[in-house]
Amino acid sequence: MAETPGPDGRPPGRPPAATPLGRFRSEVRGAITPRAGLIMLGVLVIELAFVVSYIGAFHSPTPDRIPVAVVAPAAEQGAVIEKLNSIPGEPLEGRPADSAAQARAMVLEREVDAALLVAPQERGDRLLVASAGGPSGVQTLELVFRKADPSRPLQVTDLRPPNEADGRGLASFYLAVGLVVGGYLASAAASASYGARPPDLHRVTIRLGALAVLSVLSGLGGAIIVDQVFDALTGHFAAIWWIGALTTFAAAAAGMAFQILLGPVGIALSVVIFVVLGNPSAGGVYPAALLPPFWRDVGPALPNGASVTLLRNYAYFGGHHTATAWWVLSAWAVGGVLVSALVVGFRRRPAAADGPPSPTAAGGTGATA
Known part of the structure; x- marks a missing residue:
């Protein structure tokens, strides 16, 4: 039988810490759990990586070939x-x-x-x-x-x-940033329902379907904003809509795959890839030819850079030189779907080999689905 804590939160019979340092340690343990401490440490790492990535990419733009x-x-x-x-x-x-x-x-x-x-x-x-x-x-x-x-x-x-309302020609970059952020946040929001790891392919399909619908609406909203509201990227409404939809879904599907593979840590991985690495290397603030080698090389392979290329080249250059960007976005979208389906499918096999689930497992409690 568990012991009832005393008024100070300590089990009965355990004396209070004798020194100020001991009392401070006790208070820290009572306020922050080890798990919370690890999460805070992870946040610090991501924060510093963010600073390193942005300053590393932008501190000294140098033309290269x-x-x-x-x-x-x-x-x-x-x-x-x-x-x-x-x-x-x-x-x-x-x-x-x-x-x-x-x-x-x-x-x-x-x-x-x-x-x-x-x-x-x-x-x-x-x-x-x-x-x-x-x-x-x-x-x-x-x-x-x-x-x-x-x-x-x-x-x-x-x-x-650039169009007069596009100012420094950055509308395509900021639109791409918003679409990518919306995609991986949508996948994180879906995991808040019944956990980051859906229990079966049926649930995976439902989540991906919901993310696909949201992506279509995201692309539509983005096109309305840059074309109809601000007149920044005009005359290519349908192209911007579907580029936006694919951009959002690529980030959402990849984010969902990361979460199925790694659990909640997958959300942090999404931030690292799409924000820490993706934004400074996307070719928005500075084109790829002015970025240092690492960012110049990684940018075209990420959804951010591919989306900026598509949006900018369709808005201003008739869609020329976009084949690689289409392949990159499609690969992230299809790859996210396949990884999610395969991982959940493989995890289901051992459970199926053990026999039919119990009535409680079949019905579920909502806590582990």
């Missing part, structure tokens, strides 16, 4: 490209283009970030850019070219600036 198409007389084109590629630090990667029209198309189809039109008989050169793909990247390009040859004037032509 930004692709630039070069149009110049045949006798000089090779020398111009070699000069661009030999700039200290390799900020540029020159590529030949046959004509100004081809170079313009390469910029607008996102094959290159800019195009340099060299006219030796004239006093200056012309740089074609598309700041809707990232104003900070265009500013960096201008600085690189002006430093490379300060004596030669450079005329910059912006082929595709």
Whole structure:
């Protein structure tokens, strides 16, 4: 029979701590459980990882092999490209283009970030850019070219600036951030009902169905906000809607898979992947070419970066250069569904081998479902 605690919370017969330090330890043990202490330690780790990731990605943006198409007389084109590629630090990667029209198309189809039109008989050169793909990247390009040859004037032509209501061209980034956060929070909310690990494939299917419906509504809401309410990304309502739906579902399905694999710890893993790593590497604040190697490499493989690419390129560039981003989002969505189904299916097999469940287990109590 359990002993009834005394008025001070200690079992009867146990003397109070004799020293102030002992009393303090006793009070701490009574206020914070070991499990709560571990959770707080985990929060500290995630917090510091957040700081490291964001400062590491943004503290010193440096251009790295930004692709630039070069149009110049045949006798000089090779020398111009070699000069661009030999700039200290390799900020540029020159590529030949046959004509100004081809170079313009390469910029607008996102094959290159800019195009340099060299006219030796004239006093200056012309740089074609598309700041809707990232104003900070265009500013960096201008600085690189002006430093490379300060004596030669450079005329910059912006082929595709952001919409007036899109300001710094960040609407696609903030929309993607909201959609991804909504997705993994939705999966966490679903786990609050009957636990992070559904007991069978039927419950998994129901949860995934609910997340799919929420994702469609999420994409619709996002499209209404950026198109109809703020006029930031206009003229591509249906495309933005379904990109938003897939983005939300990819994060939700992956978040659910993490929770089924790891329990509540899976929510922390979602935060690490989608917030700590995904946001700074998404190419929103700075394009990938300005990020350090780790963030530049990991960004396109995460839902955040894929979503930004899709939203931006459909809103401004006719959907060009988006195949990889579609595959990435689809892989996260399908992978989340398959992992959830397979893990729950394998966990059900040992239980089935032990015989039919008892009436209590079959009915459930609601605490472990």
